[in-house]
Amino acid sequence: MASLVQQHGRYFSQFYDADRTPQRKRIALQTSSPEVAKRLHVRAEDKYALGEYDPWRDGREHELFGWEAPPKKDLSTLGKARDAFLESKSHLRPATQRTYREVLRLFVRHVGEDTRTSSITPSEIADWVDSKPEISDATRRKYVSHVGYLVRYLVEKGWLDRDISKDVGVPKKTETPTKAITSDQVEKIVQAIEEDGDQERYRYLILILRVNPMIGLRTGELLEMRWEEGPVRVDLDKAVVHVASGGDFKTKSGQARRIPLSEKATRLLTLEKQESASDYVFHRDGSEVKYTTLSSAFRRFRKDAGVASWVTLHSTRHAFGTRLASAGTPIHVIKKLMGHSTTSVTEQYLHAAPEQGHHYVDKAFGG
Template sequence: MATLLKQDNWYYSQFYCKDRSPQRKRIALKTKTKRTAQKIHKKLEDKYAQNLYDPWTGYDATKSTLPVSENSSIKEVLDYYVTQKSQEDWRSTTAKNTSYVLYSFGRYIGEDKCIQALKPDQINSFLNRDKYAYATKKTHKKKIVPFAKWCKKENLISYDFGKVKIYNNDKEQDNTINYLTEEEIEKLKNGIREKVAHDIEKGYQNAERNAYWLIDFIDWQRYSGMRISETLSLRPENINTETWEVTIGSDSFNTKSKAKQILPIGEVEPLKKLAKKLLENCSEGERLFKHKDRRRTSRTFKKYVRYALPEREDICVHSSRHTCCIHLLRSGVPIYTVQRWMRHASVKTTQNYADLLNMDISNQVGSAFA
């Protein structure tokens, strides 16, 4: 009926039905503990056998009744919301970060209060605390407002959350899109070469296993614009060497949009050349960059940024994605093409980068009619 599988230390339940498409459907159990995985797997099997659960559609009859009401406390509603979203579509990192903000918000307004005490003014008060930067306020808003809208959808509250606003304390908004110039990228790569060579000579790093891989990683990021988790999850089977298409997402890894995405690199020579190099040194099933820990990679990257570019403390791995987007726009690539390459859900996101460049509209329109 169903098989308990383990991949990269994570457990999955795989269901099979010859009449369904696809015939095999893998469900992430979101645990690394075998005993916990066995319990969850057994529950899913039982519900599937009783036609109470369909892994292909996500239908679960046992969740049809909402266990919270308009008289529930804020903490009770938060617990249910976080649990449900974690099971439905949140990735583990999303669940951790979002729940941290939501529970902080709950403590701020009083988690023992009735859910009906939740009002737009309280959200505004939490979001606009002076100790947080404007970018952090925006991040918090993206996590709290969906929760409030969900509460309204479930008839737990009835307020208009269109009044939720964040303010910048009458200060000019800081540039939150941090990116690297071509000169800074070369300086960073040279800094890595210099530091690693010195460490190998002193015996601090191994000649066969060292941080030289970061150079290829940086180039891949700047050309592909992929997110760090997407890049570290790449395997040889994700790259079709006949069509030169990179498939982002797999049964064991979900993209931000929860759907598999395609990146065509056939005409992108620097990226295609790098892909060939990486494939030559990678076995089937092995990770392309041979690293999977996102946090460790981020810390290592930051270490070399501080060494080579001490004045750019604002730079992180994600800045290389910004760098790719900025470079494409600056080179005159149409904004909708850039949106598709970056895989932004909305062109409005891409427009933020274009606005940052303060493009000369007159020159572009003039060249079109020349």
């Protein structure tokens, strides 16, 4: 028995046999085209019915579909599965990879390197989290979420039947407003810089405070932003910011995105470029600004301005998402512009601006 399955835009042939381990075996069809996928699936199904193809036997897909044989991966134990999963995430930022590595190190150490992947249960994940009573509810959610990524990887590769991490109970997240900086707070910090009498030295910080609430970049992306060539660059002619991985720089999700510039943002950046002799948009005396320099300067002037300590550099990014949500921007558009990996992250901005849904309800049902 076989079925055609779509996941994350890609297609798989999924075979089922209650007497095999795992009972369900997925074969990647290496296509996002439904027409191509259907043809390949029928071919696999026919060969399987005739006994000429066994999806549980690795290395036969290249014979069936004419592909080059991939290197054989053994995901039979938790330790091997962890290593293969981390290898598959090597395109992500080093910080993101470190988080995956640390969480999975703790989980695998608790359950056992040689534990069979087919025997992992939700209770083992729950027992591992419960063995750490000192961690916060947020950390508990993070641990289960990251083990869930490994579980879904095993489901995709056919070594587990389903996502067992969904059966693990975690404390519900309390909805809190996003920590978005306000226009008033921006101007208070800018005024503190100007009163210091050295605004030219901190010109980069003033520009970040005024521009980033309109483009929503992460701090690392801001510091990488350039006028011409580079992974993060401004195209003033087309009024867009391009963000992509390149060289030593990697985006958090590993994906590229394009952020349209508003007229106000374009005007501010155009004025800056006319007066700049640096390749970097945000620079200090023509040189690249270091994160520690930016962070230290921001904290200093935030304190001088009497602005609450919960306001951070990241609050300028939150302001972008919150303003988009308040304007009624669909969640999938906000997700794309902000470079989120899932819409669950984006939903925080809808909570901050619940009225954004009224536009769509009014349009659907009238007054």
